[in-house]
Amino acid sequence: MSEQHSRLFEFPGGVLELQSAGDADEGYAGFHLQFYGCAEAEGRVNEGAIMHWKPACIGYLRTDVSGVAQLWDQSQIRRLAERLGYDFADMVIYDPKFGRPPLARLRAQATRLDAEAVVVPSPEHFEGGEIPAALVLQVDVIVVNPEETYARRSVSQLPQHR
Structure with a gap:
């Protein structure tokens, strides 16, 4: 079973999470993007936040x-x-x-x-x-x-x- 690695990068309005399998080297280009909203009051990350779309x-x-x-x-x-x-x-x-x-x-x-x-x-x-x-x-x-x-x-x- 391969080990998974996650790297989190915060930016204004959310967090970018890069996930990779343990058998992939650090330079592996494939990644999975998922958006999480930031819970400002508690200073933690919540799933299910809505991304705002501008027309x-x-x-x-x-x-x-x-x-x-x-x-x-x-x-x-x-x-x-x-x-x-x-x-x-x-x-x-x-x-x-x-x-x-x-x-x-x-x-x-x-x-x-x-x-x-x-x-x-x-x-x-x-x-x-x-x-x-x-x-x-x-x-x-x-x-x-x-x-x-x-x-x-x-x-x-x-x-x-x-």
């Missing part, structure tokens, strides 16, 4: 609309996403000189990253200055200025554009 969001802007304020718009998007509790996953920057459909990459990234929301500096970053209903069917759209949220459940209030 992902992505940012979107158009270079022709942002112009020289592009870096400012990007920072405003990130700041609002953080304030609203999102895990910022990506920034999709559309440059019209490439001629591709502006929403194609945005919707593909939202699907690939399983994003719950898209944060945009203003409605002007979409064609005609209007939030596309097709996008709102997929994700919530959050506008930085003026701060507004177009939730998926309110899509019937938006005009239908292709």
